[in-house]
Amino acid sequence: MTGLNHATTGIVIALVFKRPELAIPLSLLSHFLLDMIPHSFVPLKRKKLFTSYLFIETVLMLTITVVCMVAFNDMWLLIGTCAVVAFLPDFFWPFYYNEKLRHVPGFRSFYIFHKRIQWSETYRGWLVEALYFSVLVIFLATHST
Numbered sequence: 001m002t003g004l005n006h007a008t009t010g011i012v013i014a015l016v017f018k019r020p021e022l023a024i025p026l027s028l029l030s031h032f033l034l035d036m037i038p039h040s041f042v043p044l045k046r047k048k049l050f051t052s053y054l055f056i057e058t059v060l061m062l063t064i065t066v067v068c069m070v071a072f073n074d075m076w077l078l079i080g081t082c083a084v085v086a087f088l089p090d091f092f093w094p095f096y097y098n099e100k101l102r103h104v105p106g107f108r109s110f111y112i113f114h115k116r117i118q119w120s121e122t123y124r125g126w127l128v129e130a131l132y133f134s135v136l137v138i139f140l141a142t143h144s145t
């Protein structure tokens with residue numbers, strides 16, 4: 001799943017659950033659940049496309065997080081934390097491709113788990129991503145605290 005969908009899911013979880021002891025662990029759990037459903041991917045072989053994709057995604061993630069933090073300002077810390085936690089496991093992808101780190105025992109197990117749950121990555125996964133993102137945006141646009 002894209003980082004944008006992960007982070008936006010974290011924001012929605014923060015707004016729904018409102019309590020950090022629930023929202024933060026659920027945001028982390030949501031990352032792995034979303035990675036298990038069919039979603040898109042950009043092959044690492046196409047580095048220029050991948051770099052552009054990461055840049056656009058980062059800008060969108062930061063924009064939607066800041067907008068939500070301003071719009072729902074009484075919950076800004078929880079929203080920001082949940083957005084980051086929901087995306088966090090994907091932050092490690094560049095490190096997975098480092099041969100030295102890949103062989104560190106705990107890190108290697110996590111890499112294998114994270115890779116295996118993404119069995120359904122496909123080019124057509126963009127449709128699922130776009131539909132899911134639309135649902136999240138509709139929720140945010142109609143939600144009030």
Ligand SMILES: [Zn+2]
Pocket residue numbers: 001031035089090114
């Ligand atoms: Zn992931």
